[in-house]
Amino acid sequence: MNKQNGGLRVAALQIHVDAGEPELNFQRVQSRLQEAASADIKPDVIILPEMWNTGYALDRIGELADPEGERTRTMLAEFSRETGIHAIGGSIAEKKQDKVFNTMYAFDREGRLAGEYSKMHLFRLMQEEKHLAAGVQPGLFTLEESQAGMMICYDIRFPELARTLALAGAKVLFVPAEWPKPRLHHWRSLLIARAIENQMYVVACNRTGISGETEFFGHSMIIDPWGEVLAEGGEEEEILTVDIDLALVDEVRGRIPVFEDRRPQLYRL
Numbered sequence: 001m002n003k004q005n006g007g008l009r010v011a012a013l014q015i016h017v018d019a020g021e022p023e024l025n026f027q028r029v030q031s032r033l034q035e036a037a038s039a040d041i042k043p044d045v046i047i048l049p050e051m052w053n054t055g056y057a058l059d060r061i062g063e064l065a066d067p068e069g070e071r072t073r074t075m076l077a078e079f080s081r082e083t084g085i086h087a088i089g090g091s092i093a094e095k096k097q098d099k100v101f102n103t104m105y106a107f108d109r110e111g112r113l114a115g116e117y118s119k120m121h122l123f124r125l126m127q128e129e130k131h132l133a134a135g136v137q138p139g140l141f142t143l144e145e146s147q148a149g150m151m152i153c154y155d156i157r158f159p160e161l162a163r164t165l166a167l168a169g170a171k172v173l174f175v176p177a178e179w180p181k182p183r184l185h186h187w188r189s190l191l192i193a194r195a196i197e198n199q200m201y202v203v204a205c206n207r208t209g210i211s212g213e214t215e216f217f218g219h220s221m222i223i224d225p226w227g228e229v230l231a232e233g234g235e236e237e238e239i240l241t242v243d244i245d246l247a248l249v250d251e252v253r254g255r256i257p258v259f260e261d262r263r264p265q266l267y268r269l
């Protein structure tokens, strides 16, 4: 792996989340982060799943959410600073004034906040819109020398957002999720489509386990800009680690110049 030239080792922490139990979830995440950081193949970037602090305990989300994300940000910043690993902090329930957002943070190797993003598209099938506030700003951040995009779970059904991030320079898209059964086919197809159409890496981390009636299937995925699945999780907890090479994005975009061939001025009726 050529680290000078866009080589990065990424790890998705596919874990269980206890709905309504932030203490348990913080303990689990801290111990899995340490496990991943001390593995023989130490990653450069780690991503966690969606809403890992509270899960979907939506009826109590106001009292459970992390005020201003303070606790989460302190923990992740410390982790990144101590280990030199970029932390894509999944997303968490973050309380801001009287609203709760589903927010993800990206910390660089020095523990500085490089970017944050709050989920824009709230998933009505799980009544998110009744309990959460929607973000209004796309999430782009600098990862080493490149740009990276952030989307959360249901967001992947909206190709416009991924395209906006790609047009702004994103070469890799990070996607934390709590994507439940039975829509595995949608999850896989949408992630692969976002990678192919935008000729970018997609690193998606889904939770495992059961919460109430809802079962989550894991199947975290790391996909290259050709749409090839480099790694895919099973249904249990695991750490998925893969080397990616961001230089491949330029190569693929050069071979099939989709971004030069687009004709957005014609895409209207």
Ligand SMILES: O=C(O)CCC(=O)C(=O)O
Pocket (backbone or CB within 6 Å): 123, 126, 152, 153, 154, 155, 157, 178, 179, 180, 183, 186
């Ligand atoms: O779009 C889907 O099928 C799942 C989305 C979801 O579970 C979420 O955004 O939390």
